[in-house]
Each structure stands twice: as structure tokens, then as C-alpha cells.
Amino acid sequence: xxxxxxxxxxxxxxxxxxxxxxxxxxxxxxxxxxxxxxxxxxxxxxxxxxxxxxxxxxxxxxxxxxxxxxxxxxxxxxxxxxxxxxxxxxxxxxxxxxxxxxxxxxxxxxxxxxxxxxxxxxxxxxxxxxxxxxxxxxxxxxxxxxxxxxxxxxxxxxxxxxxxxxxxxxxxxxxxxxxxxxxxxxxxxxxxxxxxxxxxxxxxxxxxxxxxxxxxxxxxxxxxxxxxxxxxxxxxxxxxxxxxxxxxxxxxxxxxxxxxxxxxxxxxxxxxx
Numbered sequence: 001x002x003x004x005x006x007x008x009x010x011x012x013x014x015x016x017x018x019x020x021x022x023x024x025x026x027x028x029x030x031x032x033x034x035x036x037x038x039x040x041x042x043x044x045x046x047x048x049x050x051x052x053x054x055x056x057x058x059x060x061x062x063x064x065x066x067x068x069x070x071x072x073x074x075x076x077x078x079x080x081x082x083x084x085x086x087x088x089x090x091x092x093x094x095x096x097x098x099x100x101x102x103x104x105x106x107x108x109x110x111x112x113x114x115x116x117x118x119x120x121x122x123x124x125x126x127x128x129x130x131x132x133x134x135x136x137x138x139x140x141x142x143x144x145x146x147x148x149x150x151x152x153x154x155x156x157x158x159x160x161x162x163x164x165x166x167x168x169x170x171x172x173x174x175x176x177x178x179x180x181x182x183x184x185x186x187x188x189x190x191x192x193x194x195x196x197x198x199x200x201x202x203x204x205x206x207x208x209x210x211x212x213x214x215x216x217x218x219x220x221x222x223x224x225x226x227x228x229x230x231x232x233x234x235x236x237x238x239x240x241x242x243x244x245x246x247x248x249x250x251x252x253x254x255x256x257x258x259x260x261x262x263x264x265x266x267x268x269x270x271x272x273x
Contacts, residue, residue, distance in 0.1 A: 225263055
């Protein structure tokens with residue numbers, strides 16, 4: 001849930017150099033060297049940081065001048081920071097690989113820096129509302145080192161909405177974990193070549209399920225139970241043959257629900273239960 005120690009060190013080396021450059025160009029603070037800037041107070045850095053994002057063209061100037069003689073690879077990292085995303089975000093949950101940040105309908109997977117997010121807060125305290133800036137870094141997303149937490153309590157309705165937004169993004173492969181690589185349209189519709197095709201197994205199950213027939217001598221539960229098996233197989237067959245047929249899938253699922261409800265009704269009136 002965080003960058004490696006080496007990458008974190010590199011990030012701050014690049015960021016402090018860039019911010020020191022901005023400070024010199026805009027004459028914000030009287031600071032003579034990068035080390036002094038790195039050791040300066042947070043409120044001083046905040047002012048320079050704001051000036052950077054308000055004058056983002058200074059990144060191009062920094063790269064052109066390259067006052068610290070950074071490598072081409074490191075200059076490329078800094079150049080990507082022009083894709084920054086600034087604003088307020090919900091931190092909805094903490095996963096092993098990243099923290100889930102949300103801004104409107106966008107869901108981002110964000111890595112921590114010197115501390116992982118589970119060292120900064122607990123899942124029990126989520127969701128949190130924070131102000132920060134998201135940056136690309138070596139194919140991942142990080143924040144720029146400053147998080148401003150807002151002391152806001154969220155009710156159950158907002159929590160449910162955020163959870164639903166996350167689940168939809170996860171299910172449809174819309175969690176953004178990089179600001180550098182382009183995202184293909186309908187990426188979630190692309191079927192992985194290695195995905196197992198279950199059509200044959202489901203056809204075999206459907207043939208076997210046809211033999212399931214209840215007679216009047218059987219317990220009442222047999223008929224709805226067999227119907228539930230058959231409708232479930234039909235639903236699964238449609239899912240693997242055409243997962244994009246939303247209308248058909250909803251209709252098939254309704255048949256499953258009706259069979260389930262009939263089973264529940266039979267069990268409710270069975271005097272043995």
C-alpha cells in the first residue's frame with residue numbers, strides 16, 4: 001500500500017528540487033539551497049506547492065534548464081506530474097495493494113509514501129474526506145506528500161453510496177491505478193484469452209437437469225428445488241455466452257428469483273419446519 005523506501009526517497013528528492021526551483025523563480029521564500037528547503041516548515045512548503053500547481057508550466061522550464069542534472073528517466077517522472085489531479089477525495093477503503101480514493105464517479109488506487117495509509121488511519125474510521133493532489137509515479141498513483149483531513153461524519157446513506165461506487169468500478173474494471181497509461185474504451189468488455197470457457201460443462205449440467213422431475217408422491221419442496229436448479233443453469237449459460245445481454249440476464253435472474261421464492265413459500269408452509 002506504499003512505495004518502496006528507495007522510490008519514496010527518489011520522489012522527495014525530485015519534488016523538493018522542483019519546489020525549490022519554483023520558490024526561486026517566484027521569489028516566495030528566502031531559502032538558499034534544496035537541503036534548507038527540504039527542512040523548512042510545512043506551511044512554507046504549502047505556499048510553494050500551491051504556486052507550483054497554479055504555474056504548472058514551470059515544470060517545462062525546470063526540465064529544460066535541468067538545474068540538478070537529473071537523468072532523462074527522472075526528468076520524465078517530473079514531466080508526468082503535469083497530469084496532476086487536485087481536489088477533495090473520499091478515502092473509501094484500504095486494500096493490500098492501495099487505498100481507494102474517490103472523486104465524484106472516479107475511483108483511484110493510491111499508494112502511500114513513507115507511511116502506508118493503514119499507518120495514517122484505520123478502516124474503522126473510513127470513509128475520510130481529504131484534500132490532496134494525486135500524481136503519477138512510475139506507472140502508479142501517489143499523493144504529493146500533503147494530506148489535509150476534514151473532520152466530517154458520514155451517515156449510512158453516504159457510506160452505502162460510496163461502497164456501491166467502489167463495487168461498480170471494481171466489477172467493471174474502472175479502478176484507475178495509473179495516470180500514465182491510456183485506458184481503452186470498454187476495457188472491461190474484453191474477454192481475457194486465458195479465461196476458461198464453461199459452455200460445455202453447463203450444457204452437460206443442463207442435460208442432466210432435464211431429468212429432474214418431481215411427482216405428486218415426492219415432498220412438495222422437490223418441484224421448486226428442481227426448478228431453481230434449472231433456472232440457475234439457464235442463467236449461467238446466458239452469462240457465459242453473452243455477458244453483455246443485460247436485459248436477457250435480468251429476465252433470467254427473475255426466473256431464478258421466482259423459483260427461489262416458491263421454494264421459500266413451500267418451506268414456510270411445511271409443518272415439519
